[in-house]
Amino acid sequence: xxxQVVSQKLMPGLRWLRRGLIVRYVxxxxxxxxxxxxxIEATTWCNLRCPLCxxxxxxxxxxxxxxxxxxxxLDRLPWTPPHVRLSGxxxxxxSPYFFELADILAERxxxxxxxxxxxxxxxxxxxxxxxxxxxITGLRVSCDGATKDTFEAMxxxxxxxxxxxxxxGFVTQxxxxxxATFSLGVLTAxxxxxxxxxxxxxxxxxxxxxxxxxxxxxxPIDDVAASWCPSLDEMREFHGHEGxxxxxxxxxxxxxxxxxxxxxxxxxxxIRCLQPWMYTFIRATGDVAPCCSVFGSDDAAxxxxxxxxxxxxxxxxxxxxxxxxxxxxxxxxxxxxxxYY
Numbered sequence: 001x002x003x004q005v006v007s008q009k010l011m012p013g014l015r016w017l018r019r020g021l022i023v024r025y026v027x028x029x030x031x032x033x034x035x036x037x038x039x040i041e042a043t044t045w046c047n048l049r050c051p052l053c054x055x056x057x058x059x060x061x062x063x064x065x066x067x068x069x070x071x072x073x074l075d076r077l078p079w080t081p082p083h084v085r086l087s088g089x090x091x092x093x094x095s096p097y098f099f100e101l102a103d104i105l106a107e108r109x110x111x112x113x114x115x116x117x118x119x120x121x122x123x124x125x126x127x128x129x130x131x132x133x134x135x136i137t138g139l140r141v142s143c144d145g146a147t148k149d150t151f152e153a154m155x156x157x158x159x160x161x162x163x164x165x166x167x168x169g170f171v172t173q174x175x176x177x178x179x180a181t182f183s184l185g186v187l188t189a190x191x192x193x194x195x196x197x198x199x200x201x202x203x204x205x206x207x208x209x210x211x212x213x214x215x216x217x218x219x220p221i222d223d224v225a226a227s228w229c230p231s232l233d234e235m236r237e238f239h240g241h242e243g244x245x246x247x248x249x250x251x252x253x254x255x256x257x258x259x260x261x262x263x264x265x266x267x268x269x270x271i272r273c274l275q276p277w278m279y280t281f282i283r284a285t286g287d288v289a290p291c292c293s294v295f296g297s298d299d300a301a302x303x304x305x306x307x308x309x310x311x312x313x314x315x316x317x318x319x320x321x322x323x324x325x326x327x328x329x330x331x332x333x334x335x336x337x338x339x340y341y
Contacts, residue, residue, distance in 0.1 A: 033277075034078065034079050034315070035081075035277075035278055035279050035280040035315070036278045036279070037083075037085070037278055037279040037280075038077075038081040038083075038084050038085070038279075038280055038282070039084070039085040039087065039088070039279070039280070039281045039282065039292060040065070040070070040073065040084050040085070040086055040088075040101075040282045041065060041087065041088025041089065041090070041281070041282065041283045041284045042064070042065050042086050042087065042088065042090070042092040042095045042097070042098050042101055042114070042284070043062065043063070043064040043065060043088070043090040043091070043092060043094060043095040043097075043098075043284060044062035044063055044064075044088065044089050044090045044283075044284050044285075045062040045063075045064065045090045045091065045094050045095065046062075046089070046090045046091040046094065046117070047091055047094050047117075047119060047120070047157060048091070048117055048119065048155055048156055048157040048158055049156045049157055050117075050144075050154060050155055050156055051153075051154065051156065051224055051225065051228050052154070052189055052191065052218045052225050052228055052229075053089070053225075054089070054221055054222060054225070055089050055090065062090060063284055063285070064095045064096065064097055064284065065095070065097065065101065065284040066097055067097055067100045067101060067104055069284075069286075070101050070104050070105075071104060072306070072307070073282055073286065073306050074104075074105075074108060076306045076309075076310050076311050077311050078310070078311060078312050080108055080109065080110065081110060082109070082110060082111065083110065083111045083112065083113070083137075084105055084110055084111075084112045085112070085113055085114065085115070086098070086101060086102065086105070086112045086113070086114045087114045087115040087116075088281070088283060088284065089283075090284075091116060091117050091119075091120070092114045092115070092116060093116055093120040093121075093126060094120070099129050099133070102133055102135060102136055103133070103135075105135060106133065106135035110135070111135050111136070111137045112135060112136055112137070113136065113137050113138040113139055113140075113183065114136075114139050114140075115139065115140045115141075115142065115187060116139055116140070116141055116142070117141070117142045117155060117158065118141040118142065118143070118158075118163055118166060118167045118170075119157075119158050119162075119163055119166065120166075121141075121166045121167055121169070121170040122162065122165065122166030122169060122170075127169070127170050127173055130170075131173060131174055131177045131178055131182070134181075137181070137182065137183060138182055138183025138184060138185070139183075139184065139185075140184075140185040140186065140187050140212075140214070141167055141184075141185075141186050141187070141210075142155065142186075142187050142188075142189070143167075143186050143187070143188055143201060143204065143205070144188055144189050144191065144194055144201075145160075145193070145194050145197065145201065146194075146197045146200035146201045146203070146204045147160075147197060147200070148160040148161070150193050150194050150197060151163070153193060154189070154191060154193060154194065154228075164204075164208070167208055168207075168208050168209065171184060171208055171209040171210060172209065175209065183212075184209075184210045184211070184212070185210060185211075185212035185213065185214060186201075186205045186208075186210055186212065186213045186214070187213075187214050187216070188201055188213060188214065188215045188216070189216060189217075189218045190215060190216065190217050190218065190229075190230055190235075190238070190260065191218070191228045191229065191230065192228060192229070192230050192234065193228070195230060195234060195238050198215060198238075198241075198245060199244075199245060199248055201213070201215075202245060202248055202249045202252065202254055202256060203248075203252065205249075205252075205254050206249075206252035206253060206254050210254070211253055211254055211255060212254070212255050212257070213249065213254055213255070213256050213257070214257045214259070215245075215256060215257065215258050215259070215260075216258070216259040216260060217229070217230065217235060217259065217260030219338060235260055238260075239260070242258055245258075246258075273291070273327065273335065273338070275290060275291040275292070276290040276291065276320065276323055276324045276327060277324065279291065279292075280311075280315070282306060285305070285307075286305045286306040286307040286308075287302045287304075287305050288302065288303045288304050288305065288306060288311070288314050289301055289302060289303065290303055290320060290323050290324075291338075301319075301323060301334055302319075303315075303317065303319045303320045303323070304317060304319065
């Protein structure tokens with residue numbers, strides 16, 4: 001009990017110390033650590049046209065990251081990341097190189113996980129290819145509705161009943177084959193269409209046999225996406241139900257995590273988002289971005305490109321330092337509508 005009291009007294013000071021260290025870090029004269037989280041985009045292709053995603057408005061064919069390109073990216077990193085998120089704008093499993101990419105990472109001692117819309121998990125060969133690779137440690141499946149109408153409106157091109165069957169079959173095999181060594185979770189993007197059925201989504205997650213759901217307010221990356229995003233008033237009302245939704249999840253064995261807009265900017269040095277210090281996103285094109293929230297958007301910030309620059313030069317470069325500095329000062333326009341900020 002005494003240790004708990006001491007910890008409670010120390011924690012506010014530790015939080016401010018961490019913030020102070022980060023503020024010092026944005027000084028261009030000071031060195032910076034390498035990112036602790038690395039995300040590499042396997043493909044910009046997707047088999048769906050979801051209204052919240054910029055990909056649904058793109059007319060270009062997109063591109064897949066090849067094995068040689070991944071090797072070149074890894075060679076330009078000054079360290080070997082222990083783990084990589086092998087995902088981006090597109091659906092990783094549509095890439096003909098996806099498992100080659102996972103194997104290249106494994107050859108260098110790098111494990112990976114990925115995010116998927118789940119529509120291709122019904123293929124037995126795909127399930128076997130994922131689960132037979134110990135270096136693939138988990139995946140998260142997108143699910144934005146608990147009813148056929150809502151799900152299919154938000155995941156345009158998917159069929160709800162077929163999706164459920166595919167995901168449930170994969171989860172069953174993953175538990176039998178990999179048990180607790182394989183991480184499973186669900187990602188849910190909030191919209192005006194699904195705010196009223198998040199409780200049912202949590203129940204669906206439990207029925208599918210998964211124990212984690214990440215519920216977040218999406219970025220209004222363009223006018224179409226913005227028309228689907230809840231208003232701040234709608235989000236404040238939703239926030240009032242967060243406690244009961246968490247309790248519902250707990251009663252079903254599902255841990256619910258929420259991320260959404262607060263409607264106010266943080267105080268000076270009251271930093272909420274650490275991605276520009278701890279995370280980097282490398283697109284299939286080689287572009288390096290400081291966060292994942294706006295990838296695919298025309299507004300996405302690009303810090304440099306690994307096809308012609310070394311990572312250290314980008315990570316310590318003027319663009320990255322300016323991005324971090326404006327985030328701390330509250331003057332970074334890109335961050336203002338982000339649920340992580």
